[in-house]
Amino acid sequence: MPAGGGESWRADWRADAACVGENLEVFFPLGDQATHHALSNQAKEICARCPVMATCRAWALRTSPEFGIFGGLTAHERRLVREGRWSGQGPRRASRTDAA
Numbered sequence: 066m067p068a069g070g071g072e073s074w075r076a077d078w079r080a081d082a083a084c085v086g087e088n089l090e091v092f093f094p095l096g097d098q099a100t101h102h103a104l105s106n107q108a109k110e111i112c113a114r115c116p117v118m119a120t121c122r123a124w125a126l127r128t129s130p131e132f133g134i135f136g137g138l139t140a141h142e143r144r145l146v147r148e149g150r151w152s153g154q155g156p157r158r159a160s161r162t163d164a165a
């Protein structure tokens with residue numbers, strides 16, 4: 066699971082996180098827009114199979130980490146949720162053009 070949280074992040078649910086042992090760079094994507102998009106989708110794929118995604122998402126919405134993908138949402142998407150403007154789409158699957 067990505068680092069960067071406060072005390073709540075050390076709660077027991079993290080032991081079941083699908084991101085444990087994964088490349089955490091995908092959760093904090095850098096690079097040009099295409100790279101950022103591709104890495105974000107990789108993170109969302111991991112979140113989509115995470116048994117504690119709902120808990121992680123609730124934590125991220127409550128604690129508002131400024132960066133990173135948590136609970137299958139980017140920081141921008143979390144802002145949309147908090148503002149009531151999120152369309153309700155779940156973690157996005159990579160398209161063929163994302164694979165490059």
Ligand code: SF4
Pocket residue numbers: 066067082083084085111112113115116117118119121122134135136137
């Ligand atoms: S939802 Fe994503 S970021 Fe959160 S614990 Fe699961 S895999 Fe990690």
